[in-house]
Amino acid sequence: MNRHLLSIDDVSAEDIVRIMDTAESFREVxxxxxxxVPALRGRTVVNLFYENSTRTRISFxxxxxxxxxxxxxxxxxxxxxxxxxxxxxxALTLQAMGADAIVIRHSSSGSPxxxxxxxxxxxxxxxxxxxxxxxxxxxxxxxxxxRLGRLEGxxxxxxxxxxxxxxxxxxxxxxxxxxxxxxxxGPATLVPPDAPHWGVQVSYDLDEVLSKLDVCYxxxxxxxxQRLEYFPSVRxxxxxxxxxxxxxxxLPEGSLIMHPGPMNRGVEIDSDVxxxxxxxxxxxxxxxxxxxxxxxxxxxxxxxxxxxxxxDG
Amino acid sequence: xxxxxxxxxxxxxxxxxxxRDEVADVHVRDGVIVDIGSGLDGPSAEIVDGNGLxxxxxxxxxxxxxREPGFxxxxxxxTGTRAAAAGGYTAVAPMANTDPVxxxxxxxxxxxxAAARAGLADVFPVGAITKGLEGEVLAEIGEMxxxxxxxFSDDGRCVxxxxxxxxxxxxxxxxxxxxxxxxxxxxxLSSGQQMHExxxxxxxxxxGQPGAAEDAIVYRDIELARLTGGxxxxxxxxSARSVELVRRAKADGxxxxxxxxxxxxxxxxxxxxxxxxxxxVNPPFRTEADLDALREGLADGTIDAIATDHAPHAVxxxxxxxDRAPPGTIGLExxxxxxxxxxxxxxxxxxxRALESLSxxxxxxxxxxxxxxxxxxxxxxxxxxxDPEEHWTVEPPFVSRSRNSAFIGRELRGRxxxxxxxxxxxxxxxxxxx
Amino acid sequence: MGSSSLMDDAEIGRAVTRIxxxxxxxxxxxxxxxxxxxxxxxxxxxxxxAAEILRIxxxxxxxxxxxxxxYRDDIGIRAEAPEVHETRIDFDVxxxxxxxxxxxxxxxxxxxAALDALVDFGRPTAIQLAVLVDxxxxxxxxxxxxxxxxxPTRKDEDVRVALREVDGRDAVLVQDxxxxxxxxxx
Numbered sequence: 001m002n003r004h005l006l007s008i009d010d011v012s013a014e015d016i017v018r019i020m021d022t023a024e025s026f027r028e029v030x031x032x033x034x035x036x037v038p039a040l041r042g043r044t045v046v047n048l049f050y051e052n053s054t055r056t057r058i059s060f061x062x063x064x065x066x067x068x069x070x071x072x073x074x075x076x077x078x079x080x081x082x083x084x085x086x087x088x089x090x091a092l093t094l095q096a097m098g099a100d101a102i103v104i105r106h107s108s109s110g111s112p113x114x115x116x117x118x119x120x121x122x123x124x125x126x127x128x129x130x131x132x133x134x135x136x137x138x139x140x141x142x143x144x145x146x147r148l149g150r151l152e153g154x155x156x157x158x159x160x161x162x163x164x165x166x167x168x169x170x171x172x173x174x175x176x177x178x179x180x181x182x183x184x185x186g187p188a189t190l191v192p193p194d195a196p197h198w199g200v201q202v203s204y205d206l207d208e209v210l211s212k213l214d215v216c217y218x219x220x221x222x223x224x225x226q227r228l229e230y231f232p233s234v235r236x237x238x239x240x241x242x243x244x245x246x247x248x249x250x251l252p253e254g255s256l257i258m259h260p261g262p263m264n265r266g267v268e269i270d271s272d273v274x275x276x277x278x279x280x281x282x283x284x285x286x287x288x289x290x291x292x293x294x295x296x297x298x299x300x301x302x303x304x305x306x307x308x309x310x311x312d313g
Numbered sequence: 314x315x316x317x318x319x320x321x322x323x324x325x326x327x328x329x330x331x332x333r334d335e336v337a338d339v340h341v342r343d344g345v346i347v348d349i350g351s352g353l354d355g356p357s358a359e360i361v362d363g364n365g366l367x368x369x370x371x372x373x374x375x376x377x378x379x380r381e382p383g384f385x386x387x388x389x390x391x392t393g394t395r396a397a398a399a400g401g402y403t404a405v406a407p408m409a410n411t412d413p414v415x416x417x418x419x420x421x422x423x424x425x426x427a428a429a430r431a432g433l434a435d436v437f438p439v440g441a442i443t444k445g446l447e448g449e450v451l452a453e454i455g456e457m458x459x460x461x462x463x464x465f466s467d468d469g470r471c472v473x474x475x476x477x478x479x480x481x482x483x484x485x486x487x488x489x490x491x492x493x494x495x496x497x498x499x500x501x502l503s504s505g506q507q508m509h510e511x512x513x514x515x516x517x518x519x520x521g522q523p524g525a526a527e528d529a530i531v532y533r534d535i536e537l538a539r540l541t542g543g544x545x546x547x548x549x550x551x552s553a554r555s556v557e558l559v560r561r562a563k564a565d566g567x568x569x570x571x572x573x574x575x576x577x578x579x580x581x582x583x584x585x586x587x588x589x590x591x592x593x594v595n596p597p598f599r600t601e602a603d604l605d606a607l608r609e610g611l612a613d614g615t616i617d618a619i620a621t622d623h624a625p626h627a628v629x630x631x632x633x634x635x636d637r638a639p640p641g642t643i644g645l646e647x648x649x650x651x652x653x654x655x656x657x658x659x660x661x662x663x664x665x666r667a668l669e670s671l672s673x674x675x676x677x678x679x680x681x682x683x684x685x686x687x688x689x690x691x692x693x694x695x696x697x698x699x700d701p702e703e704h705w706t707v708e709p710p711f712v713s714r715s716r717n718s719a720f721i722g723r724e725l726r727g728r729x730x731x732x733x734x735x736x737x738x739x740x741x742x743x744x745x746x747x
Numbered sequence: 748m749g750s751s752s753l754m755d756d757a758e759i760g761r762a763v764t765r766i767x768x769x770x771x772x773x774x775x776x777x778x779x780x781x782x783x784x785x786x787x788x789x790x791x792x793x794x795x796x797a798a799e800i801l802r803i804x805x806x807x808x809x810x811x812x813x814x815x816x817x818y819r820d821d822i823g824i825r826a827e828a829p830e831v832h833e834t835r836i837d838f839d840v841x842x843x844x845x846x847x848x849x850x851x852x853x854x855x856x857x858x859x860a861a862l863d864a865l866v867d868f869g870r871p872t873a874i875q876l877a878v879l880v881d882x883x884x885x886x887x888x889x890x891x892x893x894x895x896x897x898x899p900t901r902k903d904e905d906v907r908v909a910l911r912e913v914d915g916r917d918a919v920l921v922q923d924x925x926x927x928x929x930x931x932x933x
Contacts, residue, residue, distance in 0.1 A: 001827075021831070022831050024833075025814060025816075025817075025832070025833065025834065028833070028834050028835070029817070029834075032867065032868065033868070033869070034867040034868070036867070037818060037864075037867075038817065038818055038863065039818070039819075039822050040822070043823075067817075086632070086633060087633065087634055088629075088632050088633075108634035108635055108636045108637065109507075109518035109519050109588075109635060109636065110517065110518075110588030110634070111634050111635075113588045114588060114634065114635070128518070129518050129519075129636070130519075130520075131517060131518025131519070166518060192515040193515075194515040195515070197512050197515075197516075198516070298828050299828075300823065301822045301823060301829065302823070302825065302826055302827045302828050303823065303824060303825060303826050303827075304823050
């Protein structure tokens with residue numbers, strides 16, 4: 001496996017299978033009374049979160065702690081990531097602290113790449129701007145495989161604001177890599193015109209694709225973006241693209257409803273739909289910890305890069 | 314050391330204005346070319362062996378940013394002109410987006426004075442089109458023209474309304490040889506942009522600026538030039554459509570000229586996949602098809618000149634998250650080598666045409682009569698002698714105060730040996746004389 | 748590679764039967780006993796022992812599989828993170844006698860890891876160790892309670908157990924001086 005996990009590009013199809021198989025074992029650990037193994041004892045994992053995201057940060061924190069690693073949290077709002085301190089200076093500080101791995105979430109696309117130029121440890125991208133969110137994609141792939149038994153040939157629709165979604169990018173790239181059949185669905189202004197280059201199909205009509213899906217993956221609609229005139233109103237969005245009860249009837253039996261969270265109940269997904277059994281949104285959260293444990297284990301479980309120079313980016 | 318009498322012996326002299334390309338000797342004395350021919354004698358002259366080297370009129374940069382007054386942490390007139398000399402330039406035109414903005418004769422005078430003190434290159438300050446570059450009220454164009462300014466530009470910004478640009482073009486007609494140079498960018502289409510909008514920006518998760526943001530304004534400005542009969546220069550072209558628009562405008566007999574940067578002749582949007590902020594520029598690198606059109610445009614003369622758009626930024630500004638880094642790359646020290654390596658060697662452009670686009674063509678647009686050749690007796694000795702074969706790798710530190718070069722790590726060939734400004738060497742044996 | 752057979756399938760079968768008897772003898776029956784095999788191959792052996800005990804004593808003994816990868820002491824030393832296997836212990840280990848089962852006992856490090864893992868599952872009354880082959884060269888103070896065969900080996904030799912369930916046949920093989928970095932079981 002690559003030294004860092006910056007984007008789905010960093011993992012091959014074989015790597016993805018290995019990550020999912022390893023995550024399986026970590027899920028079992030999560031069922032034990034003592035949910036901890038000593039595998040990464042003595043290692044230090046830093047959570048560098050410039051964007052507020054309690055759920056992802058906690059997921060990574062639990063993952064690292066269950067591997068017996070030491071965890072340091074640098075997040076905005078705390079004094080650590082102070083205003084004005086450059087990313088580079090923060091990176092050098094973390095380097096000096098001996099961080100073995102840095103999990104970074106940042107609003108600027110590409111920041112994880114830049115981080116690799118300044119630190120020697122492993123860098124994991126927990127979401128950078130509108131670029132990628134590879135660990136989310138991997139836990140989603142894991143959830144799909146676990147529930148449906150396979151990834152190849154799965155028919156998946158990713159619905160919503162694809163243009164601004166890092167989850168949509170990572171997931172599309174990951175699914176295509178594993179041989180799934182992906183369709184992006186949303187208003188024409190929110191689906192990137194170059195998307196077909198990703199190996200996916202595009203549709204502006206959700207009702208047309210629903211009956212042929214194994215997975216309906218809903219993206220969170222940023223209602224703030226609405227101000228940027230991408231679509232007329234939240235009402236219109238919900239009417240055309242919201243997954244409501246009648247649309248759920250169109251989905252084939254056994255198909256899954258997924259969402260990376262947090263949900264806008266009543267916008268992209270109706271409240272009662274979110275709580276249906278075919279909605280595996282809770283599983284995604286549980287699996288998130290196991291997959292992140294697998295990633296930390298696979299990245300840090302190999303020989304420590306003592307002689308390795310910063311600058312692998 | 315500077316010398317008052319010099320004889321360049323045996324170099325290949327390429328003089329685009331005189332149409333000369335042959336081995337010859339050039340004799341210089343008291344700032345002026347005394348003779349050019351073969352087997353020249355100069356008993357009291359210092360001999361410079363030009364065997365295997367090329368001698369050509371000193372390069373002229375139509376578009377550069379010297380950052381003084383106001384942004385001296387990035388560059389000063391002294392460090393900038395020293396970088397220019399190192400790159401073989403004898404004349405540069407610094408843009409007006411300083412602080413204060415060069416929108417009246419006093420700032421122009423200040424810039425000229427600083428340049429004269431440094432004495433490293435002739436500086437032709439560009440005046441602003443509008444006061445404070447705000448895009449609303451015309452700047453003191455007449456006063457600046459009287460002070461010798463020939464090029465006016467709000468570069469950094471685009472004149473926002475057609476009405477204002479129309480007025481500028483019309484008003485400028487009253488003054489001889491004055492040209493309005495436009496940075497063509499529709500701000501409403503380009504807002505938030507980090508790179509070219511296309512397949513790459515889509516996968517890199519960066520907001521892009523479509524080619525149309527430039528094309529639409531190039532079209533607008535050409536139509537205004539047509540309407541007013543004014544003289545228009547288009548800065549840093551980046552798209553194929555723009556090149557085509559300029560070509561047609563020239564065919565229609567309009568007084569249009571255009572420039573392209575060395576970096577836009579090398580890179581495309583895909584090159585940003587490592588999020589290297591030194592490759593973040595405005596206008597952005599576009600696609601392979603755009604790159605081809607720019608090369609062709611330069612070769613066939615649609616694009617008159619190569620201009621560096623040398624844009625220094627402090628290290629801490631560029632070593633930041635991609636979307637926070639200011640756009641721009643330095644280029645004075647690498648322009649010649651880039652032209653030789655990436656245009657001439659692969660055969661896109663001939664050597665004489667490349668040198669013309671670096672010296673005589675920009676000199677003409679700028680109205681810099683002492684520069685750009687021809688190399689003949691009586692003319693001021695503004696020359697550059699370079700080794701077209703010497704290989705080197707672009708690495709910091711640079712002569713420029715800043716180090717944000719898009720070419721870091723790239724292997725180039727072509728190195729300046731001597732730069733001569735009015736008969737005095739600013740660069741001798743590849744090193745600065747002062 | 749010169750390889751010779753230390754035990755053939757008949758000998759393995761007899762060893763398994765004998766160990767099953769010894770476990771029953773030592774623990775006075777199978778009542779409090781559970782078997783936990785160390786993946787991989789230890790769990791197959793554990794299942795065979797359970798089958799023997801069922802045959803002898805007519806009693807079904809719970810069998811689990813334990814993967815000790817996350818407890819290894821060489822994480823961060825090898826080129827890649829060690830490969831992970833399945834852990835499945837569906838029963839309570841508290842107040843039971845856990846018989847750990849492994850194919851080869853060598854340096855003792857695997858067993859040390861298994862003890863740490865097991866202790867995270869609960870508090871057994873006792874932990875005993877059954878191995879098919881003890882090849883010596885202990886690096887930790889670990890010893891087996893039940894041994895199929897004691898085989899003196901050189902440290903640089905490679906001892907491998909093949910089992911019908913996984914490898915299609917039963918055999919214990921030793922190979923000369925194979926420098927293997929991967930799958931090296933302690």
